[in-house]
Amino acid sequence: MKKRFVEIMDTTLRDGEQTSGISFSASEKLTLAKLLLEELQVDRIEVASARVSDGEFNAVKHITEWAKSEGYLSKVEVLTFVDKGVSLDWMKEAGAKVQNLLTKGSLNHLTHQLKKTPEQHFKDIEEVIVKASTSGIATNVYLEDWSNGMRNSPEYVFQFLDFLTKQPIKRILLPDTLGILTYKETADFLHQIISRYPNIHFDFHGHNDYDLSVANVMEALKAGCHGLHLTVNGMGERAGNAPLASVVAVINDFVPEVSIGVKESSLYKVSKLVSAFTGFGIPDNKPIVGDNVFTQTAGIHADGDSKNNLYFNDLLPERFGRKRKYALGKTSGKANIQKNLQELGLTLNDEELKKVTERIIALGDKKERVTKDDLPYIISDVLNSELxxxxxxxxxxxxxxxxxxxxxxxxxxxxxxxxxxxxxxxxxxxxxxxxxxxxxxxxxxxxxxxxxxxxxxxxxxxxxxxxxxxxxxxxxxxxxxxxxxxxxxxxxxxxxxxxxxxxxx
Incomplete structure (x- = not known):
């Protein structure tokens, strides 16, 4: 079966920065832009919103200068606004060549926020697209609040899409802005749109307010979408965006008809660096990148792993540049301890192993988990106590x-x-x-x-x-x-x- 290639657009540097209390410096944005495109090998990055601040301008300028020298300039995108070309002037000065134009994807937003008719909004959008084209800037168009638009004003959405498909644009970006979609709605709405406009490139941009973003992404792919918007560690406003690591693993394991270019083995490295830059902690149980997700705690699981990998699944830690660990604590058995001893190159006889196990269980009752690094100290203490x-x-x-x-x-x-x-x-x-x-x-x-x-x-x-x-x-x-x-x-x-x-x- 021939696979369909799907673009991965990382928006950590733009939408991810809308996480409460998070702001990247210009040097951090440049470092992460390089890492995302060269190390992780995502297809595109959205790096900023136009007109936000002088710091944002400097960050974009540094990124575009580097991207131009390395041949990545067409992969660098900036969020812009329908503002008679003011955003485009900002972009040109910053050296960016791809705009993601924010427009109104629901009649509710259009009526109450812009207080305009669809025809007036479309005319304003067309003026910006024409100006971008004459300036050598490619245009993608966001339909803000598109998911609510499909729920409550689908006639408007299709009127808007009929207009956009006649414009010189590269992609139409469909965001679940408020994270309200179920996976059934995602599948239905995207199937309707993609079957009606088979020659247009559509991206899906999911939010995680109901913890359904990964499920929605799967349905978007099955419906035939051509691109996905993701963030490292699921950063983003409110409950965040669809998380990059989880989506990459899901695509590789459960969506065989789709291929992507993201380098799995670099996901953990990039995740940790973004966390270090932002102070945005990674939950220990966060799939793929959390500290505990490749740690077996129960002794019976460690024993099973030694007997034909009975407790393994397809999420092998080596895929993501990680190793399986065996926690030490009150639920540890001898098998957990032996796994850690093997890694340290240590051996104990049965009686010594029994005594060390008893000590670790006792310590586990006092503190949540004993680490592998603690083990030599515990062994020394137990064996010396026998003297x-x-x-x-x-x-x-x-x-x-x-x-x-x-x-x-x-x-x-x-x-x-x-x-x-x-x-x-x-x-x-x-x-x-x-x-x-x-x-x-x-x-x-x-x-x-x-x-x-x-x-x-x-x-x-x-x-x-x-x-x-x-x-x-x-x-x-x-x-x-x-x-x-x-x-x-x-x-x-x-x-x-x-x-x-x-x-x-």
Whole structure:
């Protein structure tokens, strides 16, 4: 079957910038324009709205200068307005060659916003198209609020399309401006239009207000549309636009009659860069690009993956430049841990694996997820804990830190079955803990080792909720020795390291 090629127009730099609180700098727009066209290989990019600001003008000028030098100028588009050619003058000065002219696609918008008749609006549009043509600028036409137009004033929409098909334009752009379409309506409306005007290029521009944008895109493709408007990470006004990554995956897997030129393996890289530039976070469960979407959490799933990939689907992470991960936490089983150990090049015997699994489950009850980077620390802590018989138990403690008051600690400690309680103040919470401990051991006539070094580290690349390892060096009259403690709380990890010291002495 011969495939039908569909253009992908990315409008992250224009419509995506309408996300609340988002604004790209000129240098960011140029960087992303290069990335979208050269790395991701989309067919067209919509980069700005005309007349918005001096910053927008400079951004477009930088993009068009680069695009002209690289042969991409016809792929760079600017939103313009029916304003007697003012937008066109702005475009010419900025060096752009393709306008996406915003017009009224519903009788409701035309009547109440412009207060004009269809004939008056068409005449104004024709003047702009003629002026663009004489200026060497190609024209695409947006029918703003087209979806409501088809619902409530289809006679007007077809009157408008009859007019447009006689104009020297390249494409007609059909936006679901308010995100109101169901997939059945999308299919019906586009089928009516494309069958009536078989020789005209139509783009579909979906919004996601009902979370139906990807479904609507699928129906638009089945109805025969020739282009799609998408944004990185689904950025856009209100609930955003149809998301680029999800649509690309859906087309490649479920719409066999269509081919596109977007490079799948670059989707994640571009997604992360756009997120970094904008501060617009990617939800962890966002399909294709979210942090968790290629992470198996349940141990039974990891076990199944080891047995003929029982929990794989066609969305293999390698397609998108990613890797499958196996989360560590309270739902982890041995299979999850073994997958992570394999990646780290580590091996444990069955008894060691059992103990590490138990520790990870216990940690998972305290924090949501343990990372692969935490694993070597956990293994070290578990295996080192086996080297001594535990006779001293720090049973409980209260650590206080208040403004204007010295930190204090109250602790209960069991030594050889005997329980002791003390409290003390210190320069910090851990110092107060040590001072309370000193009081207990002084009563027993035992001198504690001197703390000579205290170091804290978290696994490389981890975040603020990572496990924390505290390494303390102690000095006795004979020699120095080191103990380690591991916890998600720094002070608690230091207390665990201290408990190990108490058992060693």
């Amino acid at each position: 001594h018989q535990q006779r001293v138990f720090v049973k409980s403690y209260v650590l206080t830190h208040s403004k204007g008051l010295k930190p204090s600690t109250t602790l209960a400690i069991e030594i050889d079955g005997n329980l002791y309680e003390e409290n003390a103040q210190g320069d910090g919470q851990f110092d107060a803990f040590i001072n309370a401990l000193q009081k207990v051991y002084q009563k027993e006539g035992i001198a504690l080792p001197k703390l000579v070094d205290y170091a804290v580290r978290i696994p490389p690349g981890s975040t603020s909720d990572a496990l924390c390892e505290t390494i303390i060096t102690w000095q006795t009259k004979k020699d120095n020795f080191t103990t380690r403690g591991l916890d998600s709380d720094q002070t608690v990890s230091a207390i665990k390291a201290t408990e190990k010291m108490l058992n060693l002495i």
